[in-house]
Amino acid sequence: MTEQAVDIDAPLNQNDYYRIAERCIPGAGLGGYSLPDDVRFIAERGEGSRVRSVDGRWYIDYVGGAGANIIGHCHPEVVEAVREQAGRGMHFFGTLNDLAVELAERLVGIVPCAEKVVLTTTGSEATFYAMRIARAFSGRTKVLKFEGAYHGNHDYSSFSLFPTEPADYPHGKPDSGGVPEALADTVLVAPYNDLDTAEGIIQEHRDDLALVIVEPVQRIIFAETRFLRGLRRICDENNVLLMFDEVVTGFRLALGGGQQFFGVTPDLASFGKVIGGGGPGGCVAGRADILDAANPKRKGRADYAYINGTLHGNPLGAAAGLATIQILEQPGFHDGLFAISDKLLSRLQQVLDRHGVPAIAAGRNSFWQILYMKEAPTSQLDIMTSNIDAVRRLDVELLRRGIYVLPGVRRFISSVNTDDDIERTEEALDSACREL
Ligand SMILES: Cc1ncc(COP(=O)(O)O)c(C=O)c1O
The missing domain is CATH 3.90.1150.10 (Aspartate Aminotransferase, domain 1)
Incomplete structure (x- = not known):
């Protein structure tokens, strides 16, 4: 069947956009969360708490950029900061930029566990690199994650996200084709908020376990404070690193994130979303002795974790993030x-x-x-x-x-x-x- 050509001189409506998207984008969506066909829309603008479709319909926005838009769309101070930075340069690579350094300093000042930060572009990169850093630092390979937890789009995160029956802990199930089977031995899975099961697994695997990674709020489920405190104790007793994935909870549950809200300080934490103010931005924060594994002066050593990304510390994202944090501090x-x-x-x-x-x-x-x-x-x-x-x-x-x-x-x-x-x-x- 031949596709009807779109008249590029006429303004495109929603159906036109979807016709193009169906031709050019698998599933005509941006990933796992496409809207059902009869209610889907093409977003064209955001203002405060609302988004507008290309056909001019306004919606009250509770998706909130998956949590990135904590102050809504187009906050004037964020828009001004981004506009100003765009006029000074969208992107530099190979050297630090002033706003990336300012953002790092703010994060170290605000986040309880942050003695240093490694800047990334997204939350997925932050969790991925945190795992690599923890492995390089500890010389161990395995990570323990919790059932139902999402830590980003990389293979190590893609285990046991959507359980429909209890797992054979600590064996997890990959949620996607293309995830190498070999990784199943590397990623251990435990049920959330179940301290006894986690303790048993951590004790059994302590000699191979680099990291326990946990979300202070997993999807809609809040951690029990005793669970997070218990993980802190068990990780200390077994000499295993504890990491909070704060990509969602960071700056949302409190300025200092879930670790401030629950009063439990992890060794490492990942951030994204809010610290990019709706633009590119993420980081691994944590103890200086651990994060120094990412110091390129260690190149060639087994305790060096190679970190790199074209958009790491992007100044546009840093401008938006800094302006957002300033509003959150009010x-x-x-x-x-x-x-x-x-x-x-x-x-x-x-x-x-x-x-x-x-x-x-x-x-x-x-x-x-x-x-x-x-x-x-x-x-x-x-x-x-x-x-x-x-x-x-x-x-x-x-x-x-x-x-x-x-x-x-x-x-x-x-x-x-x-x-x-x-x-x-x-x-x-x-x-x-x-x-x-
Ligand atoms: C807890 C958590 N960690 C990591 C990520 C990945 O962040 P990003 O989508 O910025 O890569 C997400 C994204 O929703 C998340 O919710």
Whole structure:
């Protein structure tokens, strides 16, 4: 069948864009989270808490750039910082730039575990390089991750993300074709928030284990404080490094991230999203003696971890990140964010209860998701074995009513969500419940 050519002189509408995308991009999407065909849209602009499609429809945005847009779209101070930097240079490679150094200093000043930082471009690179650094530092190979945890798009992260039955711990399952089988011996998996199982695995593998990596909030599930404290103790007792993946929780749960929120300091932590202000940016933060493994003066030694990336420390991302952090540092920022979150979640729960829908508005502290469960989940397995199809159907109805969420996926509140957003979201849920 021949494709109908697009008239490039006429303004393109959404269908035109999708026709082109279907021809040029596998699945006409950007990865695992394409919207269903009947509610998909092409985003064209963002303003505050809203995004607009190329066809001019506005949505209330709870996807929030997967958590990167903690202060919404186009905050004037961020736009100004990026504009100014764009006029001074988009990118330098091979030498440091002034804003990358300023960002590093701010991170070291703010993040409890950060004595030094290795700047990257994304959160995935940060977790990938943290694993390499931990291996070079310790001389050991294995890493322990938790079931349901996502640490980015590399092969070491792609194990046991979507469990539908209990695993044969510590053996994980690859979630993607193309992940070498050999890696399964390198990545150990334990159930989240289950200290006893983690302790058994860590003790058994302590001589080969370089790193335990954990998210302080795994998807929508908050770690129990005793779990994080317990991991700290067990890692110390077994001489294994502890790392928090703070790509999502960093600067969101508190200025100093999950480690400040829970009061537990890891040896290493990864950051992304907010520190790039919606642009490129990520880092590995941690103890100086560990991060010095990345010092290129060690080249040729077994305890040297080679780190490199064209866009590492990109000044545009650093400009956006620094401007964002400055806003987050204003007194009361997080209290304000969490108050919006409390309000939205309690209103949504009231709607669900009024309609007798057997679901909860799960989450807190700016994380949320509607789940067909009676009580908040404690593991990813709880979520995957709940009525996730019903969750997706409800989310699709929300999309139809102008609420931008990804069906079945955890979502975020940003500091610019307004009372009007909350009311409209409540109305949309009310109407969706009636429809279903
Ligand atoms: C906890 C966590 N770690 C790592 C990543 C990967 O970050 P990026 O998408 O910037 O590579 C993500 C992305 O969503 C994440 O949620």
